[in-house]
Amino acid sequence: MLCHITQWDKYFYEEAFAKIQNGQPLTIRHQNFDEFNARAIDYAKSLTVQAAIGQFVLYRTKILETTAGLTDEEFTQPCLDGDGKKFSIRGYLRDFIPHDKHHKRQMEQYLKTVKSGK
16 A cells, blocks of 8 residues: 555656646646556565655655745646646645555555454
């Protein structure tokens, strides 16, 4: 699950956040979720737990630092993505915070089952 989140963070950071920060056109495009997530699973199999945690921290930190460094205008300004649709950092965060919360609840539930031995 951590690699799933990390791969999405990496994709959005490299194809949108960094582009906005550098004043470049966005290259982010709509992805087939199932295919993207399947690649994240394959990626997860190639990493140690420590490496997976390191990648998660790296990309989440980049997103947070980039967001904190944006002006209000850059934060809310709609840009055209690679598919010609509007994209904004604010809109992205509004969509992905619930996604993160969903996975956080899954992780918490998993940890409860591990602690209880079920």
